[in-house]
Amino acid sequence: xxxxxxxxPTGLKVLNEFLADKSYIEGYVPSQADVxxxxxxxxxxxxxxxxxxxxxxxxxxxxxxxxSLPGVKKPLGKYGPADVADATAESKDExxxxxxxxxxxxxxxxxxxxxxxKEERVAQYExxxxxxxALIAKSSILLDVKPWDDETDMAKLExxxxxxQMDGLLWxxxxxxxxxxxxxxxxxxxxxxDDKVGVDQLEELITAxxxxxxxxxxxxxxxx
Numbered sequence: 001x002x003x004x005x006x007x008x009p010t011g012l013k014v015l016n017e018f019l020a021d022k023s024y025i026e027g028y029v030p031s032q033a034d035v036x037x038x039x040x041x042x043x044x045x046x047x048x049x050x051x052x053x054x055x056x057x058x059x060x061x062x063x064x065x066x067x068s069l070p071g072v073k074k075p076l077g078k079y080g081p082a083d084v085a086d087a088t089a090e091s092k093d094e095x096x097x098x099x100x101x102x103x104x105x106x107x108x109x110x111x112x113x114x115x116x117x118k119e120e121r122v123a124q125y126e127x128x129x130x131x132x133x134a135l136i137a138k139s140s141i142l143l144d145v146k147p148w149d150d151e152t153d154m155a156k157l158e159x160x161x162x163x164x165q166m167d168g169l170l171w172x173x174x175x176x177x178x179x180x181x182x183x184x185x186x187x188x189x190x191x192x193x194d195d196k197v198g199v200d201q202l203e204e205l206i207t208a209x210x211x212x213x214x215x216x217x218x219x220x221x222x223x224x
Contacts, residue, residue, distance in 0.1 A: 002077045002086025006040045014084055016049035023055070023165050025079050031071035033079055034059045040076055040088050047211035050160045057208045058166075061201070068118050137194040142187060142220035145206060145213055150182035157212045158186050164205045168196030187219060 003018065004011040015037070026033040038059045045052035062069065077086035147157060154176055162171050172189035179185050190202075199218055206216045 001080050001082055002084050003037070003080040003088070004084055005087040006037070006076070007042045007088060011088065012045050012049055012052060014081065016045065016052040018080055019051040019055050026071070028167070030059060030062050030069050032069055032073040033071055035066050035069060036073045036076060037079060047160075047209050050163050050209060053208060054163050054205065057205055061204070067115070068122060138224040139192055139194055140222045140224055141190050141192060141199065141218060143190065143202070143206075144217045144219045145186040145188065146179070146215050146217070147183065147185070147212060148214045152212055154184060154186060157209070158188065160209045160212060161186065161188060161206055164202070166197055168193030191224065
């Protein structure tokens, strides 16, 4: 198992194809499997690899919680397609101490007491959340996604937006609306669960397709 060399275009392409029908490397929530693969990348995937870029930006948003994500980090050869071997380790610089930490400058080691306290707080939060009423607050949002110019492939832009899959997010209908000078914006509807998905989070993920998207605005926002 593996993705080949994740520091090469070929390895990133394998990762992109692997994530075409998956939100995470393993399971249905962020885990140490995602951290292991994320740490192996030397740079963000290009906009053409939109499945991998969508995953990359989503996992990057967990930079402060990476140590508390569930699971146990395993070698890269334990993840990915069964018919591809891991080759990332072979391409590392001889001085492993110079490896780049894509999560930033967070302390790599936490004291046992701090880690235990964090786990207890997470458990308390989960217990508190489980006692909430069954009624789920939802909102209907109409988004305006603007391209750079009239040469932007709007079909590809919409396809990229719809690759963003999250628990509590449901994409709806869409249409192209003229804005002038031959330019059209994508107007797309979505329904979100308020506790799970925020507008700022959607904006960060959509504008990550920077080769296609100039900006994103909220055209309408209604509680359901």
